[in-house]
Amino acid sequence: METYFSSGKLLLTGEYAVLDGALSLALPTVYGQQFTISKISDPVIQWTSKNQDKTIWFEDTIALENLKGISEQPITGMTTSEILLQVLGMARLLNPDFLSGTSGFSVLTQLEFPRKWGLGTSSTLINNMAQWAGVDPYLLLEKTFGGSGYDIACAQNSSPLLYQLHAEQPRVTIVDFRPPFASSLFFVYLNRKQDSREAIKNYKNNAGNTEDLVTKITALTKAIVGCTNLGQFESLLAAHESLISRAVKMTTIKERLFPDYAGMIKSLGAWGGDFVLAVGEDAEQDYFRKKGYQTIIPYADMIA
Numbered sequence: 001m002e003t004y005f006s007s008g009k010l011l012l013t014g015e016y017a018v019l020d021g022a023l024s025l026a027l028p029t030v031y032g033q034q035f036t037i038s039k040i041s042d043p044v045i046q047w048t049s050k051n052q053d054k055t056i057w058f059e060d061t062i063a064l065e066n067l068k069g070i071s072e073q074p075i076t077g078m079t080t081s082e083i084l085l086q087v088l089g090m091a092r093l094l095n096p097d098f099l100s101g102t103s104g105f106s107v108l109t110q111l112e113f114p115r116k117w118g119l120g121t122s123s124t125l126i127n128n129m130a131q132w133a134g135v136d137p138y139l140l141l142e143k144t145f146g147g148s149g150y151d152i153a154c155a156q157n158s159s160p161l162l163y164q165l166h167a168e169q170p171r172v173t174i175v176d177f178r179p180p181f182a183s184s185l186f187f188v189y190l191n192r193k194q195d196s197r198e199a200i201k202n203y204k205n206n207a208g209n210t211e212d213l214v215t216k217i218t219a220l221t222k223a224i225v226g227c228t229n230l231g232q233f234e235s236l237l238a239a240h241e242s243l244i245s246r247a248v249k250m251t252t253i254k255e256r257l258f259p260d261y262a263g264m265i266k267s268l269g270a271w272g273g274d275f276v277l278a279v280g281e282d283a284e285q286d287y288f289r290k291k292g293y294q295t296i297i298p299y300a301d302m303i304a
Contacts, residue, residue, distance in 0.1 A: 004035040006127040007304060008112075008119030009154035010187070011269045012277065013221040013240055014163075016203040016248060018148045020210040023164045023218040025177065025225060028154040028304045031113035033124035037105050037132060044104040047084060052111050060084060064099055067092050072143050083144075087126070090143045091133035098133040116193045117295075118274035123151035138170055158304040162225070164218075181230040182299045184279055188265075188288050189295035190253075192273040203248050213247050234264035234279055241266055261287060 007028035014024025031052075040046065043065070049058040060081050070089020078086065092098045099105075109128070113119045122145050130137035137152045150163040153172045160177035163170065179185070220240050227233045241252045244267075253276055254265040263279040278284065285296050 002035075002037040002132065004037075004128040004131045005032055006120075006124035006131075006155035007032040007158055009123060009151040010119070010275060010302070011150060012266075013224055014150075014217055015267065015269050015271070016244060017210070017213050017217040018150055018163065018165065019203070020214050021165050022214040023162055023221045024148075024150060025160065025175070025221050026150045026154050026163045027160050027177075027302075028157050029113070029119055029302055030304050031119055031302075032155070033112065033121070033128065034110045035128040035132065036108045036110070040104045040106050042104045043102055045088065045099075046104070046106045047109075048107070049109045050111065051115065052113055054110075057115065062088065064104060067099060075144055087129055087140070087144050091129055091135055091140060094135040094139060094143075095133050098135070117189060118193050118269070120151050120155065123147075123155050127152055127155035160303070162221070175225055177225055179230075179233065180228055181233065184230055184281060185299035186278055186280070186285060187268075187275045187297045187299070187302050188278055188293050189275050189297075190257075190273055191293060191295075210247075213243060216243055230279070237264050237266045237277075237279075244271070258287075258291075 008031045010027045010029060011018070012025040012027055014022045018024040043063065045062040045064070047058070047060045047062065048056060051057050058080050062085055066085060067089045070086060070093065072090065073086070075083050075086050088099070092100070109125070111121065115121050123141070126141050126144065127137045130140045137155070138149045141147060141149060141152055148165060149170045153161055153163050153170060157172070157174065159174050162173040162175055217240065220236055224233065224236050227236060241254070245252050248271060250271055253267045253271065254261060258265055263284055266277045268275050268277055278288070288296055
């Protein structure tokens, strides 16, 4: 029996701009996904995926023979079974020895967070699969789901990190990001999962002077990492929101949904869904509950 684990992800700075080389601050979450793999005699993959409450959300059996005809292609519009077959097939293409024998495997995946949260169901799948197959997870991501790869960096780590694409290659630096005001930070789930691929497409269609954006976001990321004052932290987040708002031609989440909120609110990752970061105390959390947002997680309970 083999067991693998990958951490979930949140992107505090650099959303969208990370694709063009901006230095970004990424936060691995305490929640992740575990793989448990056992060898079986039949030449098949018996796959079972479970939600955080142990209920099964997906099951399939794939014959090893079916992996031979897989070629690289976009997974957009594929069913879950087709996506799984594509990811397994690409892993085998990258490592021909993977799943090349006559024995099969039973695979159990166990999420520690609800799939709708957007903390990395796909990225934790890719990283766990890459560990099992002995392939480069960034390359496997590129040939399947695509994206900047920051989520893979989070999957592989348990501490905040700086992530940057340099000549299309990932650079990861672990940082000591432990803001003294962390008790005044919390995450709010917006009751809506965002499609990252569509958000990236929208950014690329609207992006203007990306070089200037990358320079400014990189500077803000460096300032945020070293920030020890809550007021300054909020100002830096506000500047970041303003820059991305202009780049993607969207109003900020605070302007759109919470214009009367006293503190700072920042989108995390693709705008319009998943989690936001909010600044405030217990009383401010009630503001969101009264508006129907019941999933509120303190910073210390979410970030590794």
